Amino acid sequence: MYLNYFGLKDNPFSIAPNPEYLFMSPRHREALAHLTFGLRESGGFVMLTGEVGTGKTTVARKLLQDLPETTQVAMILNPTLSALELLATICDELGIEYERQLSSLKYFTDLILKKLSDNHQNKKNTILIIDEAQHxxxxxxxxxxxxxNLETNREKLMKVVLIGQPELQQLLKRNELRQLAQRITARYHLLPLTAGEVKEYVAHRLQVANGDRGVFSPGSIQAAYQITGGIPRVINLLCDRALTITASKQMLSVKRHILVAAARQILGEDVVKQRQGKQQTLMLAALFAVSVALGFVAGSWYG
Known part of the structure; x- marks a missing residue:
């Protein structure tokens, strides 16, 4: 391990969901603001989507931290359930006692609706959060x-937060789900980190672990962005391996070639080559567009 070598108190790039390392980029804050606003509206659903590893769970965790104490939350992490199993799981999460031999959709629904009414009478909000909702x-x-459907004159008695991959957006476009889609009061698609945010992200996690914020060279940060596309989970994997390689070579900082070597070990040679080539193609296309624009301006000027 490289912790002692770099004087770190902890592994700064673990993929475990440690709240201490929570990094809220401007995009994550915007996503959180959309969800918070949606939960205050009268509709029943809010939705957060994004590619794998973009930090949807990070936003959900921050949302939970910011909810008032008068809120009861039911969290479902594995939604590959039948309708009956889902209702039973909601009962478990809300602490509703039930008899298994009486299980039916109506039985569970009645129990849940009673719980929602009781919470409302006791001035409690009820929120259901479903992760991996595309399933x-x-x-x-x-x-x-x-x-x-249970509601007062002003609001629904239960709000539902759907968190999932982009396939969730396609699922809700189905004709039989149009009524649900119309009840979504806020939706946000979380994009990967920008190049500048990747630099801040890496520095933040190193700082929390009492490490040197500058241990990754500018070239290695640039390579991390090119290869990962700004996906935080992949950044963690690459930076963790890069620190291990750097320590084994007795080097003082992570250089670009070390980061690329780490990426090849984790993602494979073909993937790294493809992503670096794609980035170079985009840069050349951008330079070509700029040169064409400058040529047009110059031609207009001298014309």
Whole structure:
């Protein structure tokens, strides 16, 4: 391990969801603002989507931290459930006691609706958060919509936060789910980090671990962005391996070639080559566009 070598108190690039290392980029803050606003509206659903590893769970964790103490949260992390199993899981999460031999959609629905009414009477909000929601079956989503039918004159008694990959957006475009789609009061698609945010992200995690913020050279940060596309989870994997290689070579900082070597070990030679080539193609296209624009301006000037 490289912790002692670099004087770190902890592994700064672990992929474990440690709240201490929470990094909220401007994009993550914007996503959080959209979700928070949506939960204050009268509709029943808010939605957060993004590619794998972009930090959706980070936003959800921060949302949980910011909720008032008067909020009861039911969290479902594995939504590959039938409608009956989903309702039973919601009962478990909300602390609702039930008899298994009586299980039916109506039985569980009645229990949940009573719990929602009780929470409202006790001035408690109820929020259901479903991660990996792209795996929900249409009939399960319809059951969720029916649960949100209970409402006062001003608001729904249960708000639902759907978190998933881009496939969730396509799922909700299905004709049979149009009623649910119309109830989504806020939706946000979380994009990867920009080049500048990757630099801040790496520095932040090193600082939390009492490390040197500048241990990664500018070239290595640039390579990290090119190869990972700004996906935080992949950045963690590459930086962790790069620190290991750097320590084994008794070097003082992570250089670009070390980061690329780490990427080849984790992602494979072909993937790294493809991503670096794609980045170079984009840069050349941008330079060509700029040169054409400058040529047009110059031609207009002298014309």
């Amino acid at each position: 929900l079956m249409p009939e399960v989503l319809e059951q969720l919509r029916l649960l949100t």
